[in-house]
Structure formats: structure tokens, C-alpha cells
Amino acid sequence: MSRKKSGAQAVGPPAAGKAKKKKVRTLSRQNLSLAWSTIRGRKGGFTAVLIAVAIGSAVISACGVLLETGISSGVPAERYHRTAVVVGGYQAMEVEGDADPRLSERVRLPADTVEKVGAVKGVESAVGDISVRTTVLKNDSVLDGPPVYGHGWSASVLAPFTLRSGTPPRAAGDVVLDSVLARRTGAAPGDTVTLVTGSKPGSYRVSGVAEPAVPLERQGAVFFTDDEAARLHGLPGKIDAVGVLAAKGTDAGDLADRIEKAVPGVVTYTGDDRSDAETLDVGQMRSFVIEVASAFGATMILLVVIVVAGTLALSVQQRRRELALLRAVGATPRQVLRMIGGEAVIVGGIGAVLGAVPGILLAMLLHTVFTAAGALPPGFSLVITATPVLCALLICVLAARIGGWLAARRAAKVSAVEALGDVAVEPKKLGWFRLTLGVLLVPAGLAVAIVLPIALPGESAIEGAASSALVLVIAVGLLGPKLFGGVASLLARRRGDVTWFLATANSRARARRLSAATTPLIMGVTMASAQLFSGTTLAATAHDQAVDGVIADHVVTSDSAGISPGLAEELRGVPGVRTVGPVARTSTILTWPDGDSIQYRISTAQGVDPAAVPDTMDLGVLRGDLSGLTGSTVALSRLVAGTVGADVGGQVDVHLGDGTVQKSKVVAVYENGLGFGDVTLPHDVVLAHTTDHLDQWLMVNSDREADLSAALKPYPTLSVRTAGAVTAAPTGDSGDGGISLVLNAVLLGYLAIAVVNTLVMATISRHREFALLRLVGTRTRQVRSMMRQEAGIIVVSAVVVGSIAALPSLIGMSYAIRHSVFPSIPPLMYLGIVIAAAVIAWPAVMLPARLALRPPAVEAVSRPE
Incomplete structure (x- = not known):
């Protein structure tokens, strides 16, 4: 008896465990089966999610291919072809x-x-x-x-x-x-x-x-x-x-x-x-491609998560009736979450796989563009393996799963009765967590943009100001319904005809859905403004510093690799020449301790003759004296001095262009670092550690009778030009302008597709609404007029909110780099952003609206959502 009882106890729990596992597997199969049935029944709604994931997968795959290419590829040796x-x-x-x-x-x-x-x-x-x-x-x-x-x-x-x-x-x-x-x-x-x-x-x-x-x-x-x-x-x-x-x-x-x-x-x-x-240049290009692919890939991953989550949220909102009925007939919150999560994983997986091949094609196209722009040398072969594609698949499926979970939380939590009530009227209140987080992010973004440039020295202020645009975009995404409804309410104060009344009333009543569709457009306006106008502000500041800072009468330039150092002394002997200031350019790496680690910054540098500087260039010295720039000394721009934590009298480790380390005493801090370079060293120090040992320019002050052209006649590659020939120093992190433009175009193109995707999805689902309007006496042309005005409200909201979100970042960055709260915003460029927003959004609203209005009203009203 005791043995049998003991044996029964030993056998009992495993049997129960097996039954439990079997039940879990059965529920999982049921959830997946239900998810797949829902996807097949709502192909139109899930197509938008699939497109967002597929294109995101393509771009992430392309970035991965370029990153692997930069790490493991190269070009065949030419002069060293025979060497082992x-x-x-x-x-x-x-x-x-x-x-x-x-x-x-x-x-x-x-x-x-x-x-x-x-x-x-x-x-x-x-x-x-x-x-x-x-x-x-x-x-x-x-x-x-x-x-x-x-x-x-x-x-x-x-x-x-x-x-x-x-x-x-x-x-x-x-x-x-x-x-x-x-x-x-x-x-x-x-x-x-x-x-x-x-x-x-x-x-x-x-x-x-x-x-x-x-x-x-x-x-x-x-x-x-x-x-x-x-x-x-x-x-x-x-x-x-x-x-x-x-x-x-x-x-x-x-x-x-x-x-x-x-x-x-x-x-x-x-x-x-x-x-x-x-x-x-081959190694430098390789390093550039790795940096660009890594940074751009990280940005795209964040965007894919945001866009996919927003698209899934819109899809879930459009299925409120179906989800409410599921809750009413006994579906538990956990089952709803699993079903939507299963849908997200299935659609995300299919979309990620569909984007793999286009991603490789996009990588080939970007590789061609990089080569044509000179960012890659000819013959730098593209490396295509399964690793970037598998990583893109994993990232996109995870993005879809996270987006599905975020979208399904409210639908799963509300009670069955409340869920059925939500079907009739769109819920106006945002969740307390979403509302609180969104409200807190607004002052946080403003503080980062405005306070950091005032409180922090160096590039931390610029980086903080630049990041504020992303913080405010996230806040916009969280507060979208409130913001969109607020803009619609303000516009509703303007008197108009019945179609204007309907357009503003719909915009306020459907603020949650329309804001979900409008958020990618707001992101596009914000990111386009932040990227483009930060670049124009930097370029304008560098140009102004270079132009205003050159006080020499003439500049000697070269059509070859550079100017021989001995030529400066030769020109000093020309009658009428008062001052000749040679300028050599290079790149340095500054290092400084930060706790237990060592930080570094790559900076453009120039080598100058301190005796010639007062008559040839104005660096805008803030503290110290450039006359002491000899031997192991250095002058730093204000931004770099703040970044490395060094001031006049302090020391900084300078890694010269060939890697030679020099402990340099800071003798001056100056303002015009963007125009002339963030690091200024003695001319002989720079020249001794460059590859070709040549000067970039000779800045000359002379009387009118000085005949520089005659003096340079024996040197056919040299010419005498005005002070405008001096170009601003390239920024260490700017990379290639053409490549940055192409990658920004890809990024904004993805956002444009997301905008079209969500607006089409939001508009086409309103066919029953349009049918009801026609059945109660509204004419088809009036419905079209209403939709035109709704499209206008969407564009205005996106441009206004997107511009406001980008402005603190631009103001903060402008103040950090040039102590001015007015960034450089070319009017035509901004007008281009506005027109692009209209061109993207308008057809995405009007074309689906026309399609939805084609069937007779009686037939359309009986169709399922």
C-alpha cells in the first residue's frame, strides 16, 4: 500500500505538467490560427504594416551589407600586386x-x-x-x-x-x-x-x-x-x-x-x-563607410520601430469593433495580446523576408553611389553574406512584436462593456502613462536644446541640442492626438462652409487615428529641418568665419599637391611684400582623461607662423596670446577647449597627423574654429608630421607695386588669388556632403513611404462614413471638398508641429556654435520641405478618398470595415 501510494505521488505531478504544457501548446496554436485567419480576412489593413516592415528591412539590410563591406572588403593591390x-x-x-x-x-x-x-x-x-x-x-x-x-x-x-x-x-x-x-x-x-x-x-x-x-x-x-x-x-x-x-x-x-x-x-x-x-585614401574611405553605415543603420532601426509601432497602432484602432466583440464573447486580455502579437510576428516576419532581396539591391545602388561620389575607391567590392540579412530579419520581427504589444495594450486591458462602448465613439482620453511621459518629454527636450548650450561648454552643448529634436519627436508621437486636435480646434474657429465644418469636426473627433497617420509626416518635417538647417548653419558659420577672418591682401594657391615650404621665404624677398604667412593643414586627435577611460576627438588642424598671424588672419582670440605659439604649444577653438576641458595654461595630449604624441601647453583659445580649424599649431610642427610636407596656402600682405605674379612665374602650378580663395576647414565629423545627402534622402524617403502608407490606410477605411454622409444628403463633391480640407489640416498640422519640434534644436545648436539664436534657414529650402509635405500627404488622402467614393452609397455602407 505504501509503495503504491508513494508511486502514485511520484507519477502524478509529471502527468499534470504534461497536461499543462499540452494546453499551452493548444492555446498557442489557437492564437496563431486566429491571428492567421485575421490577417487573411483583413489583407488591406495588414498590407500597410507589411510594407512598413519590408521597406525597413530593406534599408537595414543595405546598411548591414555596407558595414560588412567596410569591415571585410577592400580593393586589389596595384603597385604591390606581386607582394605576399x-x-x-x-x-x-x-x-x-x-x-x-x-x-x-x-x-x-x-x-x-x-x-x-x-x-x-x-x-x-x-x-x-x-x-x-x-x-x-x-x-x-x-x-x-x-x-x-x-x-x-x-x-x-x-x-x-x-x-x-x-x-x-x-x-x-x-x-x-x-x-x-x-x-x-x-x-x-x-x-x-x-x-x-x-x-x-x-x-x-x-x-x-x-x-x-x-x-x-x-x-x-x-x-x-x-x-x-x-x-x-x-x-x-x-x-x-x-x-x-x-x-x-x-x-x-x-x-x-x-x-x-x-x-x-x-x-x-x-x-x-x-x-x-x-x-x-583606401583605408580612410573604409573607415568612413564603417562609421556612416553604423550611424545610419542605428537611426534606421529606431525609425523602423517607431513607424511599425505607429502603423500597427492604427491597424488596431480600426479593429475596435472586432476586438470589442472578442472581449464581449469571453476573450481574455492575455488572449487578445497573444493574438495581436501573433499577427505582428507573422506580418513582421513576412515583411522582413520580402525586404531582404530589395535590401541587397539597395546596397548595390548605394555602393554605386558611394563609388561615384568618391567615398569608395574603384574596385572596392561589395561583400554580400547572410549575416546582415539575418540581423535585419531579427530586428524587424522584434520591432513588429514590440509595436504589436504597444498597440494592443489598451484593447486588451479595457473591460468588455467598455470595449463595446469605445466602438461608437473614439476614446478622447490618452492613457495616463502616455500622457504623463509625453508632457514630461516636452520640457526635457526644451531644456536639452536651450539650457545645455548655455550651461555646458564644448561640443556637449551641440550634441545635446541636436538630440532634442528626437526627444521632441517622441513627445509628439505620444501627445499626437492632443496636438492634432488642438490644431484642428484652432482652425475650426475660422468660419467656412459646411464642408469646412465637417472637415474640422472630423479632425477633432478622429484625432487619435489621424494623428497616428500624421506622426510620420511630422517626423519627416522635423528630421528634414533639423538635418538640413543644422548643416546650413554650420556651413554658413564656417564660411563667415573664413571670409571675415582672412585679412591678407592675397592668397597663393596650388593646382598640385601643395606649396613648397621654402617658397614663403622667397616671396618675403619680393619688393613691396610686407608679410607672408604659410598655412599647412592636417588632422589631429586630442585625448583627455574622463574618469577611468580616455576620450578622444578628431579635429582639423592648421600650422601657422605666429609672427605672420596678426597681419594675415583673425582667429578671434578670446583668451591668451598667439605670439607664444612655438615649440610644444597649441591654440584651441572655444568649442574644442570646452570639450577637452583645457584652457590657457593647461595641457592637452595632441596626436599629430602621423601619430606622434605631443604634450602641448595651451597658449590661446579662439572663436573661429569652424573657419580655420579647431586646433592651431606651430607651422614647423605640423609640416614635419604631414605626408607630403607641403603648405596649403601662402597668405600675403603687400603694397600695390608688389608683382607677385612675376615672382611666381617659375612655378606653373601656383597662382595668386584674392582672400576668398581660402576655404573653411572641413569639420572632423561631417564626412562627405554628397553621401550625407543621399543617406538623408533614403531616410526621408522611408518616412515618406510610411506617411503615404498610413494616410492611405486611414482614408480607405472610412468608406462607410462617406457612404453615410451621402445617404443623409451630402453630395459626392462636398465629401471630396471635405477631404481636401482635411488633407490641408493634416499638412498644416505636420508642418507647424514638425517645425516647432525642430526649432529648439536649431536655436540651441546655433547658439552653441556662434552665440546667435538665429539659425541659418534658407527660405527656398524651407519652402521645399513644405511643398514636399504637401506633395506626399495630399495624394495619399485624395486618391483613396476618390476610390472609396466610387461604389454606390447603399453598396458601400453594407461593406465590412
Whole structure:
């Protein structure tokens, strides 16, 4: 007896557990079956959700493909085609726990690295290579095309280059041209070509023409004797890279590992990564693509969640009758939540899968645009794997699930009786949590936009002001019905005919539905205004600072890589010339401690002669004195000084363009950082740590009788221009303007599709309302007039609310960067935003309305919702 009882107790609970699991599985199947039945019965309503998810999936997939392309792709090596490994310096600054920022200037190696690499097992030969930026003249004009680099003839084996005609260079005045360059110049062995290194032209005899193993698409090659190349390079004991030819049967990856172990402090490149060592722009472009794809992808994920949630919310609102009946016949809140969640997952999954292939096509299109705009070098292949697509699928399904849960909460919580009552009249009250959060976000967004630029120094103020637009957009989404109803109530005060009365009355009564459809349009207006006008404000400020800050009479510019440093001293000897101020430009990385971590900022920098600054440029010095800008000193713009927490007398770590670290004392803080660069260093310091060791401009003050043109006649690549030739310093985080424009167009295009999607969905569902209006005596043309005026209310609401949401961000940013509360807003550009909003919204309302009015009223009123 006791054994049987004990056995019964042991068997009982598992049986009950199995029954419970079986019941849960049965309920899950029932929920999914019900969800699928609902989707099939309401194809029109769920089509809008599917479109929103599919397009979001496509854009996120495209961003993922571009990100993976930037990480793992590259371009085939050209000059280093034959090498198994290329040895160079590490072209980035190491940052623990973060992506290593790219250095703008070449990190060079000691010349004895060639011998050390050559001693490694598996190396057949190691060849040192140097690159000298060279300009080719044809008929006294600069030859167009890709940049041309000069090398020593010994490095020709790295491609390899094969002499097609002539002989190798044997004297200092001999050169060998690559075959493409020879064809473009029309030069043959025995002819003379003019080459400019820096500003100095030189005549060279073409001793031969060489054919590379692979065509040179990104560069041209000129070969001097090794001694002449070293003289032109101007850095004794330094080389740019080492090309390694491997012994037969040696694996490139294994050889690279052995070299890095045997020669500390070097970096090895294999495969397509070898092109990063050939020309610096390949690595810089790769870094740019990774940053852009990451930032844009994160923004799109947030937008997809918001848009999908809004579309699902509108879909649930349109099914209030059905959900009320389900509650009335005994459906529990949990079952309603599961059913809507199942619908969201099914539609989200289908939409995400449908968007995968278009996403790859969009990635191909963006890759083509990036290449055409110069953000990617020719031959930078697109990497397409399943990883970005799978990530996009997961993100979109999660977005749909979260959106479904948010949309279903109220429908699931209300009682059955209350649910049936909600069918007759749209609920006017917002949930207390939604209302409270929305109300709190408004002052939070305003505080971030207005208070931070006043209270905080540096770029924290700008970043805070920029983020306020997103905070206010979220607040608008939460308070949408209240805001839309308020705008409609204000417009209702204007007297009008019966159709105007109907339009305003409908807008107030259906504020919840119409605000859900209008929110994407408001987001579009806000984001377009914030993006475009922040850019115009920055550009206008930089332009004004550069134009107003140049006080020199003339500016000497170059059509080649730059200006030879010795030319400044030569011009000082010209009669009538009072001051010559050379300006060299580079990029620096500032680092400073922040708690237990190290923060960094990439900043555009200039090198100036402090003695010439008072007569040539006005940096708007706020504190300190630029006359002390010598040795290990630095001057910082107001924004950067506030960002790094340094002031006059303090110290900051400056990583120069080639990675050299200099502890610099701050001698001045100035205002005009956007125009001239956020970091100003001594001229000789900058020049010593740039790749080409050339000046950007020479700023000249002179009397009228000074003949600068005659003095520059021996230098065909130089010209004398007015002060307007000085361009504003590029911002460190602006990237490529054309690429930013394209990506913003994609983002706003997604929002435009979401607007059309939701407005069509909201309008087409009103066919019974239109039929009832016609049955009680309203004419069809009056209904159309009513809808035209409703469309106008939607556009006005979106433009007004969207502009108001963007304005605090723009005011705060403008104050932070130039102490003015008036951002630069070109009227025609703003008019374009208004017209775009109207063009998007108007057809999305009127075309579905016309379709809904086509059937006879009696037939339309009997159709299901």
C-alpha cells in the first residue's frame, strides 16, 4: 500500500505538467490560427504594416551589407600586386574599448626595417618603397586624372613593372613612366617631361615606359633612380613601406605573423588589405563607410520601430469593433495580446523576408553611389553574406512584436462593456502613462536644446541640442492626438462652409487615428529641418568665419599637391611684400582623461607662423596670446577647449597627423574654429608630421607695386588669388556632403513611404462614413471638398508641429556654435520641405478618398470595415 501510494505521488505531478504544457501548446496554436485567419480576412489593413516592415528591412539590410563591406572588403593591390605581404606602420591610434581612429598622415618606418624583415624565415626578398607626390605637366597645364606618385626604380619589382620600351633610369634626370601615363602625356623614350614635386618643376628625360602586371586605376607611377627618389622624398632614414616577396610555398598569413613577431612595431597587410598601405585614401574611405553605415543603420532601426509601432497602432484602432466583440464573447486580455502579437510576428516576419532581396539591391545602388561620389575607391567590392540579412530579419520581427504589444495594450486591458462602448465613439482620453511621459518629454527636450548650450561648454552643448529634436519627436508621437486636435480646434474657429465644418469636426473627433497617420509626416518635417538647417548653419558659420577672418591682401594657391615650404621665404624677398604667412593643414586627435577611460576627438588642424598671424588672419582670440605659439604649444577653438576641458595654461595630449604624441601647453583659445580649424599649431610642427610636407596656402600682405605674379612665374602650378580663395576647414565629423545627402534622402524617403502608407490606410477605411454622409444628403463633391480640407489640416498640422519640434534644436545648436539664436534657414529650402509635405500627404488622402467614393452609397455602407 505504501509503495503504491508513494508511486502514485511520484507519477502524478509529471502527468499534470504534461497536461499543462499540452494546453499551452493548444492555446498557442489557437492564437496563431486566429491571428492567421485575421490577417487573411483583413489583407488591406495588414498590407500597410507589411510594407512598413519590408521597406525597413530593406534599408537595414543595405546598411548591414555596407558595414560588412567596410569591415571585410577592400580593393586589389596595384603597385604591390606581386607582394605576399606589405609591412607598414599602424595607421590608427589605439583606443581601448573603442574603434581605433584613423590617422590622416602616413606613419613611416625606419629604413633598417627592410633588413630586419628580409631576415625573417620565408622571405625571398624585402624591398623598401617610398612615395613622392608628383604632378605631371602637359603643355604647361596640370595633367588631369588620378594622383601620380614617384618611386625608386628598385620598387618596380613589387608590381611587377616590365619595361615595354627603353631602359631603366640610370641618371638623376631619367624617369620611367607607367604605360597609361606615357599614353596620356604622349611621351616616349627620349622625350622630355616636366614633373613638379611640391612647387618646383623639373625636366626629366623619359628613359623608358613600363607596363604594370595589373592596370593602375587609382594612381599613376613615375620611377626615378633610387637616389633621386630619396632626395625628393626628403626624409633620410625613413621609408613608407616594405614590400615582401615570399619564398616558394610560403603561406602569406603565416609569413605575416612571423614578421610581426620578429619586427615589433610594424603592421602587416595581406590580400586586398595591401592596398591600404599603397595609398592612404583606401583605408580612410573604409573607415568612413564603417562609421556612416553604423550611424545610419542605428537611426534606421529606431525609425523602423517607431513607424511599425505607429502603423500597427492604427491597424488596431480600426479593429475596435472586432476586438470589442472578442472581449464581449469571453476573450481574455492575455488572449487578445497573444493574438495581436501573433499577427505582428507573422506580418513582421513576412515583411522582413520580402525586404531582404530589395535590401541587397539597395546596397548595390548605394555602393554605386558611394563609388561615384568618391567615398569608395574603384574596385572596392561589395561583400554580400547572410549575416546582415539575418540581423535585419531579427530586428524587424522584434520591432513588429514590440509595436504589436504597444498597440494592443489598451484593447486588451479595457473591460468588455467598455470595449463595446469605445466602438461608437473614439476614446478622447490618452492613457495616463502616455500622457504623463509625453508632457514630461516636452520640457526635457526644451531644456536639452536651450539650457545645455548655455550651461555646458564644448561640443556637449551641440550634441545635446541636436538630440532634442528626437526627444521632441517622441513627445509628439505620444501627445499626437492632443496636438492634432488642438490644431484642428484652432482652425475650426475660422468660419467656412459646411464642408469646412465637417472637415474640422472630423479632425477633432478622429484625432487619435489621424494623428497616428500624421506622426510620420511630422517626423519627416522635423528630421528634414533639423538635418538640413543644422548643416546650413554650420556651413554658413564656417564660411563667415573664413571670409571675415582672412585679412591678407592675397592668397597663393596650388593646382598640385601643395606649396613648397621654402617658397614663403622667397616671396618675403619680393619688393613691396610686407608679410607672408604659410598655412599647412592636417588632422589631429586630442585625448583627455574622463574618469577611468580616455576620450578622444578628431579635429582639423592648421600650422601657422605666429609672427605672420596678426597681419594675415583673425582667429578671434578670446583668451591668451598667439605670439607664444612655438615649440610644444597649441591654440584651441572655444568649442574644442570646452570639450577637452583645457584652457590657457593647461595641457592637452595632441596626436599629430602621423601619430606622434605631443604634450602641448595651451597658449590661446579662439572663436573661429569652424573657419580655420579647431586646433592651431606651430607651422614647423605640423609640416614635419604631414605626408607630403607641403603648405596649403601662402597668405600675403603687400603694397600695390608688389608683382607677385612675376615672382611666381617659375612655378606653373601656383597662382595668386584674392582672400576668398581660402576655404573653411572641413569639420572632423561631417564626412562627405554628397553621401550625407543621399543617406538623408533614403531616410526621408522611408518616412515618406510610411506617411503615404498610413494616410492611405486611414482614408480607405472610412468608406462607410462617406457612404453615410451621402445617404443623409451630402453630395459626392462636398465629401471630396471635405477631404481636401482635411488633407490641408493634416499638412498644416505636420508642418507647424514638425517645425516647432525642430526649432529648439536649431536655436540651441546655433547658439552653441556662434552665440546667435538665429539659425541659418534658407527660405527656398524651407519652402521645399513644405511643398514636399504637401506633395506626399495630399495624394495619399485624395486618391483613396476618390476610390472609396466610387461604389454606390447603399453598396458601400453594407461593406465590412
